[in-house]
Amino acid sequence: MKKIYIISALLVAFSLQAQFNIAIQVPTDFKEQDAILYTLNGSKDIIVSKESPKNNVFTFKYPKNYLGMMKVYFPNTNNTISFISENKNVDIKLEVQNNKVKDITYLDEANNLMFKIQESSQKKELILPALTQIKDYYKENSEFGKALKIEIDRLSGSNNDLNPTSHPFISYYNTNYAKFLSNDSSKKVSPDDIVNFIDKSNDMLETSSLLRPVLVAYLNAGGNSNVSGSVDKLLDKLKVETPRGQTVLSELIDIFDVYEMKDLKDKYLGLAKNLKCTITDRLASTLKSNANVEIGASFPNYKFQSAVNTTSKSIYDVKADKKVIVFWSSTCSHCENELPKLLEKYNDLKAKNIQVIGMSLDNDKESYNKRISAFPWINDSELRGWNSSYTETYNIHATPTYFILDANNKIISKPEHVANVLEYFNLK
Incomplete structure (x- = not known):
């Protein structure tokens, strides 16, 4: 019994040590409650908890070890801020104007360092090439030429003052981003390198x-001739029944969905459905949303938030022989091209007792x-974007x-496409 007590005590001590806080300071005029x-699992955001402010500070207590990306979403003002956790307290201060986040100050060491590294990398990628191109147009001994050389040398430097070696997640992220996702052609990696990683x-x-971006890089590295063979090789290596194998399988199904690779999506969705092992939450969510x-299938009902052009309270309350549901956004260029064509035939659709219901992924109320x-037609939106x-x-x-x-x-x-909608109803 004594040994069990000691082990239990150690576990309790470890869990207490693992806990960290996330504090987000906001100005008094920020109208968000x-x-x-x-947290993050692959490319999927996982809800942890919801908090309200006390003395203009939102405080979250995270009870477990976590090294990785996090984000906080403010649903009423539709603001999102991203940051990292290295299993230590996170401290952030927001500057807000008209209820929109204008500036973020990272007060804790890890996030401050990550921000500086990211800023430096962006300048190297975007600004340094432009400065290098224009330097030949200015004399080196001119005032501007001298200033240009100083800036080029600074951006070309190694940034030894931004050393992340004592920060495990920052080191992991930046090392592997540079290796697998950099635009530097001299750092090309093979498909086998990506599989092993x-x-x-x-x-x-x-x-x-x-x-997800590493998986896309892997698919691109293998070429278009045998994508299925590349995926099978990866999943065989990972053992698809393992938690990582299932996460990768879930990501691949979504990737094939995004790029409209229907045959590949169907193949690996079928593989996921036929797994005999315990299914992880990550893969289960992919299976459910596809089902x-x-x-x-019965289209899941949705209770309208603030629908216009209807008195119905939900999709199911709308009575019609047929319904066309369209998910769209005012910032979507394809929607700009397609929805006017739907509008041209709207009266013909109504004459056939066909209702159109638009569900918008907008986040700007005025634009929507x-x-x-x-x-x-019926329009509704949560005004929360994605x-x-x-x-x-x-x-x-x-969209x-x-x-x-x-x-x-x-x-x-x-x-x-909208052409397929109109063709279905013989309205082309």
Whole structure:
């Protein structure tokens, strides 16, 4: 019993040591009463907790070890701030203007260092090449020429004062970003290098935001001739039943969805459905969101937030022989091209007792209201952009996305473009 007590005591002590706080200072005129903390798993944000401010400070207590990316979303003012955790207290101060975050000051050591490194890298990538190109147009002994040389030398330097060696997550992120995602052609890595990195990397791979872009780099490195073979090789190496294998499988399904690679998506979604092992939460969420929008499935109901052009309270309350659901945004260029074509045929759709319901992924109220003034169909939006609750429910990865429902809200078609919508109803 004594040994068990000692082990238990050590575990309690460890958990207490692992806990850290996230404090976000806001000005008194910031009209926000809620903040939601997220961690990261691959490319998926995971909700941790929701807090309200006390004395103009939002404070989150995180009870476990966590090294990786985090974000806080302010739902009422639609602001998002991102930062990192190295299992130590995080301290952030916001500058706000008209309820929009204008500046972020990272007061803790790790985030301050990460910000400086990121800023320096961006300047090297964006500003240094431009300065190098124009330096030949100015005499070296001129005042501007001298200043230009000093700035080029500074940006070309090694930044030894930004040494991240004592910061495990910063070192991990920057080292592997430079190795696998840099535009430097001299640092090309092979597909085998990427497979070994994904296989051998520690848990920070899932929390770093690197996983999806590294997977895209891997698919591109293998070329278009045998994407399926490259994926099979990776999944065989990882063992698809393992937590990492399932996370990678989930990411690949989403990637194939985004790039409209339907055959590959269907193949690996089928693989996921047929797994006999315990399914992780990450993969389970991918399976559920895809099952929600399969042909023949009942389209999950949605309670409208502030819908216009209707008195209905939800999608199911809208009565029609058919419904066209379109997820769109006023900032989406494809929507700008497609929705006017839907508008041209709107009266013909109404004559067939077909209702159009627009669900917007906008986050700017003024832009949204201006755009929907031209759309006579039912429109609704949470004004939370890609933080909208329905993006995961309906597996939305791009706009516009269309669904056609029957009178019983069953999905009968998933058109890729507005032309396919109109063709379905013989209105081209």
